[in-house]
Amino acid sequence: MSNGKRTRNVFDPGSDKPFKLSRTKLENFLKCPRCFYLDRRLGLKSLPQLPFTLNIAVDHLLKKEFDVYRAKGKPHPLMVEHGIKAVPFQHPNLDIWRENFQGIQYHHQPTNLLLSGAVDDIWQTPDGQIIIVDYKATSTEKEITLDDAWKGGYKRQMEIYQWLFRQNGFKVQKTGYFVYVNASKSRPTFDGHLHFDIHLLPHKGDDSWVESTVVAAKACLMSNLLPEPKAECEFCAYRKHSLEYEK
Numbered sequence: 716m717s718n719g720k721r722t723r724n725v726f727d728p729g730s731d732k733p734f735k736l737s738r739t740k741l742e743n744f745l746k747c748p749r750c751f752y753l754d755r756r757l758g759l760k761s762l763p764q765l766p767f768t769l770n771i772a773v774d775h776l777l778k779k780e781f782d783v784y785r786a787k788g789k790p791h792p793l794m795v796e797h798g799i800k801a802v803p804f805q806h807p808n809l810d811i812w813r814e815n816f817q818g819i820q821y822h823h824q825p826t827n828l829l830l831s832g833a834v835d836d837i838w839q840t841p842d843g844q845i846i847i848v849d850y851k852a853t854s855t856e857k858e859i860t861l862d863d864a865w866k867g868g869y870k871r872q873m874e875i876y877q878w879l880f881r882q883n884g885f886k887v888q889k890t891g892y893f894v895y896v897n898a899s900k901s902r903p904t905f906d907g908h909l910h911f912d913i914h915l916l917p918h919k920g921d922d923s924w925v926e927s928t929v930v931a932a933k934a935c936l937m938s939n940l941l942p943e944p945k946a947e948c949e950f951c952a953y954r955k956h957s958l959e960y961e962k
């Protein structure tokens with residue numbers, strides 16, 4: 716490890732063992748195939764990610780709150796308020812599907828990739844369809860929407876989950892929901908409490924891009940060529956310009 720390289724979770728083109736790829740890594744491939752290749756094929760250690768501890772705490776509390784209604788088999792008041800005819804889904808594998816290093820998994824035979832993703836929540840309609848639900852936390856004075864360009868990643872996240880559950884034989888409703896909580900900064904005092912507004916944002920998912928992306932990610936892993944850096948990436952540009960000063 717001293718040379719900055721990993722040996723775990725590194726793709727070996729000669730191996731016939733299924734290679735695990737999380738939905739986060741697939742998203743990394745979409746953002747920059749070069750970074751993806753450096754990480755998954757060459758085993759370059761990526762920079763450590765600082766944990767978003769406040770967001771993790773909010774996710775945890777939301778899960779606990781929805782679990783109360785799951786145990787009762789009743790809709791959460793937010794679902795009633797928005798006219799959603801469903802209840803939090805009860806399933807023996809739910810905790811596994813929510814677990815970061817396990818999640819819902821699917822072995823995609825044509826590529827021999829084992830795709831996975833950890834969901835925040837699942838609801839179920841009376842006719843047996845499941846609804847993918849994702850929790851998001853922020854603090855902004857702006858209107859809460861899914862319209863910002865960078866939120867395309869949120870939509871793809873939901874669509875991958877929809878795809879994974881469909882591959883596992885579930886009937887998945889096209890519309891999923893983001894439970895989006897916004898911490899207010901306009902209160903006169905802190906008093907050791909954050910106050911959140913809760914928003915429910917629907918997203919009509921289209922998972923038609925997932926399969927071709929999985930195939931493209933596999934082709935990238937099989938290649939012996941390092942993909943080009945993204946022209947617009949400021950980190951690679953910074954590195955390139957900084958090297959010019961070393962000459």
Ligand code: SF4
Pocket residue numbers: 746747748749750944945946948949950951
């Ligand atoms: S272009 Fe950016 S994202 Fe891609 S390899 Fe370079 S630093 Fe990573």
